[in-house]
Amino acid sequence: MESWNRMSADAVRTHTPDGVNRRIDERVEKCVRHMAEQERSAISEYLAKLEHQWDLNRVVTVAASAVTVLGLVAGAKDGRGWRVLSGVAAGLLLQHGIFGFGPLSELVRVLGARTRREIDLEKFALKALRGDFERIPHEGGPLARANAALVAAQS
Structure with a gap:
């Protein structure tokens, strides 16, 4: 999943070394993949934590x-x-x-530290996994669902 995060207009991402951006993106991807295997309640709990993240x-x-x-x-x-x-x-x-x-x-x-937009992208991807949006397929396994959720969050 190398190209799901396309925020080129973001001044912070533009001025941040690629390795740092990649590390932050990989952390989000890992979380979304993990949450794709969890129950709705676990996703909701994690979303509540994200609401308070600085x-x-x-x-x-x-x-x-x-x-x-x-x-x-x-x-x-x-x-x-x-x-x-x-x-x-x-x-x-x-x-x-x-x-x-x-x-x-x-x-x-x-x-x-992540930008508000990066945090929101993770939140939208998790909401998509939770079933809040219709664009995410329910079949195809956790990895396919996680990829679809990350792409949908970016759109």
């Missing part, structure tokens, strides 16, 4: 904001170096907000 934007925003606040608080006591850290963190957050990607995004991405 996406890359949220991780970057919280991390940069926390470093900015920490730098401001520590800078009030200990001086200029901490304020510089706050400025750098705020600048990186601004860069991420303007361009949709930056060094913080790259770091968080390497750690495995």
